[in-house]
Amino acid sequence: MKNVRIYFKKLGRMKFVSHLDMTRVMSRLIKKSGIPVWYTEGFNRHIYMNFALPLSLGFESVCEIMDIRLNDESFSNEETLEALKSVCPPDIEFFAVCDPVKPTKEIGFSEYKLEFDEIDSKMSTALNEFFARESVICEKVGKKGKVKEVDIIPKIHTHSIDGNVITLTLVAGSEDNLNPTLVMDTFFDNTGIIPTFYTVLRTAILDKSGNEFE
């Protein structure tokens, strides 16, 4: 038995597929691909899959990571990639299969690009002023509906504005995670700038030292 790490892009129409639905989609693609995948041995046997960092509904990504296990250790990563490529729908793109270097709990940050129709000078100034604050407390609704107060500023690792695109590197992982939507909602709430529509693309998953997660 061996673990393999699968890298894929989730684009276009796939952005409307939630994380839970994504697990079902992946399990079918893997089954269809015929790779010698390992099944859990519990009461309800299913394909073992571990998604590094769930992606919110509506976001696109060029760097999704999923770990699975193979029964056959001699089955090469190239073979796995080819098999997956042969079954994927248009808006999922498998682009690499590697041996995992670090466990997913080592994930520290995630980079997002937020594209607006227009970022005018007023909004741009407000953004710079907002990111420069020492602390911004906002209310975050947890999984069980519990509301807790968090300071988002320390969780924003880097930020930049280029034309109509905001690039944010935010704390990410299973222990602590900041969603770019929460950053923007808080920004609009705090500054009185009128909210406008933007698309979100995840561009990188980084480890705790800020290097590419492998």
Next chain:
Amino acid sequence: MEVKNFERLLLSVQKPGRYSGGEINSVIKDKEKVDVRFAFCFPDTYEIGMSHLGIKILYSQFNSRDDIWCERVFAPWTDFETVMRENNMPLFALESRDPIKDFDFIGFTLQYEMAYTNVLNMLDLAGLPIRSQDRGDNTPIVVAGGPCACNPEPLADFIDIFFLGEGEEVDLEVIDLYKECKKNGKTKKEFLRAAADIEGVYVPSLYNIRYNQDGTISEITPKDGVKTTVKKRIIKDMDSVYYPDKFVVPFIEIVHDRVVQEIFRGCIRGCRFCQAGFIYRPVREKSLETVNRQAKCLCESTGYDEISLSSLSTSDYTEIEPLLNKLLSWTDPQNISLALPSLRIDNFSDELLEKIKHVRKSGLTFAPEAGTQRLRDVINKNVTEEEIIETCKTAFSGGYTSVKLYFMLGLPTETDEDLKGIADLGQKIVDTYYSMPNKPKGKSVSVSISVSTFVPKPFTPFQFEPQITETEIRRRQEYLKSQIKTRKISLSYHDSSTSFLEGVLARGDRRLGKVLETALKSGCRFDSWSECFDLQKWLDAFNANGIDPNFYANRLREYDEINPWEHLDYGVTKSFLVRENQTAHGEKTTPNCREKCSGCGAACYGEGVCFEKR
């Protein structure tokens, strides 16, 4: 609409995956290279429509032809409908996102009466006039099929063509005729007239209905020399008929999210309340080899890990055990589970239980339908209490601890005694569990009793029967509730007003068209969804059009009355239905098709169980 704007709107509604398209195995073609574009519409949500086998079959079959591009359309949920109307977004097909008003055909499948307002709403959302007579030459041909097409009269004013019976052959014959008419520059009217000569095609505008003073029908007359009766179509050879080699695999979870493998059509049983048991006659099976090959192929092309065998009564498949053995030989090693819905109590053997135990264990469901032997004889549900108890014993000793039982309330001749029988049967099952020395240790038993309301349907022996009134439905539900004395039994029942409306529409005639139109205008849609259904709006719609709904639902119909569906022929003769109705009132059963032929008329098709050796 530009992609970005479209996606922005999608992100503002619940479950955008319902409308995004792009699923695995969905079919994309070059619209310039096809002759016919067909919008296959299911008048309910994506999750329900995508679970339906008929749409899967016809979608793949149409698309197997290079000259046709068939796309899927589902009823947008109310939140998305609001967004669409606010943004002037016409109803579109999932694959191309093109407006369906520019297609050649718009086809609806009519699975239940409560979806009728959704049919009209979808036409309206498409930007088309809902009445056939208001749609000009350059608008799509609106067609409809499915079980409700056996009495399509309430929709007669809105649909150009109804297909009676199974669609695999007749649909394509009509499409071919359409291509020819288009090439020769024929008008829509000329096309419809020509289509009416194809067997199984019913063009409602070519039939005239006249009424008596008392509101019943006096005469149904064909116009322009079309046939006087329209006969349903069936597929004669189930092994050679088209079956998909792939299903569209949805991204979001749907109701039946698995491979559905059809094993036969029709049912030998002839339960007298069951419309499917009559309109799909005669029984025709697929061979074991065909079933096995098709199921395997579908698993490979979809990646599903579950197969459900589909038919009206799975255990009546002549080779059920050899089939299960064959399937298990490859499903087991591949971690694919088998589901066997529609099992009957009387032939549910130890071996069969052993086989399904092999796979994932879900609850056991039985449908005794009535609480006493007398009433089960009336409805011809030939199972005995002893068989039910025996089966439960088998199941309990096999480790099952929960049993679900389906019953109907309001069946013809039903008394309070019969209702008490439902509660008593539940109690006996609970007692049986506790009397067993080898029951699963340390576990309690749960019996859920689900009670629906009987709705008399066309082409059944009960088509003549009055439906009990809403008030009476509620009284009987209360009475039944009072008879249940243990918490091991849970009881659930259907909303009485939905059943009433279903009863009206099921045996309705053309005069209900204007009621549907009024109901639509007052906001009725998704009537099978309790959060949307509003009986008062419907009662107002009946009232506004001077129509008494009780006339359709609660009246005893004489045997010689001309029913709204009298000109439609489903093989089963009216004289047989009359005979069966009389036998029912005599509390006598009728043997199933394999025991003895009862001469229902379906043998006219020259195929199936009617010609098996007995």
